[in-house]
Amino acid sequence: MDRGFDHIGSAELDEATKAELRNVTDGFFERPLEKAGNFDWEEFKRNEAFKAIMMPSPLFWVLANFERSFTQKLGQQMYEEFGRAVANTNDAVGAAETQYACTGLEIGRDEEDRIETIISELADGERDPDWDAEKRELRDIDAPPETRKSIGKVTWDLWVEDFRDGRPLAAEIKTPKPNRDQTMESKRQMLKTVAAYKHRDAPTPICRYVFPFNPYGSLDAYEWWPPQAFFDVRAEDGMLVADGFWDAIGGDGTMEGLFNFLLDESEGNIEKLKELAGDETL
Structure with a gap:
């Protein structure tokens, strides 16, 4: 053939x-x-x-x-299952699960307000996406127990234990031309998880927005506009794209x-x- x-x-x-x-x-x-x-x-x-x-x-x-x-x-179910299979046969990372639920999460009122401010400013073009800066803003907020409220559970498409430095990977997988609302909600989920794990005796997950392939070939050529308000796609900031994803969970050459x-x-x-x-x- x-x-x-x-x-x-x-x-x-x-x-x-x-x-x-x-x-x-x-x-x-x-x-x-x-x-x-x-x-x-x-x-x-x-x-x-x-x-x-x-x-x-x-x-x-x-x-x-x-x-x-x-x-x-x-x-996307196909990509989740492929990801689970690849990670579970890679000795360099821990066990992988699809549709993994983080339960019992709580965040403070000020943290929740900051998350909504970040989302709103990104949506309105009042700030550029910067995952490290966004996480720092949440870490700098003091949220004593009496100010916290439950946000229930957050479900991740793929969860890989001991992904890096003892921290798990929490991956939200989308096809590479998502709409604006999908991207916004994924960014909100990532921010809520980062904030909630400040208050838990567990390693903070490495949250990533994932495109399992790139129809534009290279990151420099990526031009689908809806996700670019919330992520610096071309810099793969807070993301794993195409071989960046597969090689991260399976080793070089996996894709x-x-x-x-x-x-x-x-x-x-x-x-x-x-x-x-x-x-x-x-």
């Missing part, structure tokens, strides 16, 4: 990581392949004659059925190795789809 991905190098993941990832990909492919296998070309020709006549290839419609089901299973793993896995599924369609034109 001609892969046609000349920009991907030769990095390979270790066998333990491939095995863990294969558990994830099998789950993503199982139902879409089943739906494709249930496609009845003769029934389709009778019931959907206009479509069948205009595109008289069973392979096309098998692929269409597969694609609809497959796309429904994709989205490239992940691509090569997925290319290998996809070949078998394409052969299965060809067999289901009885068509060797692909």
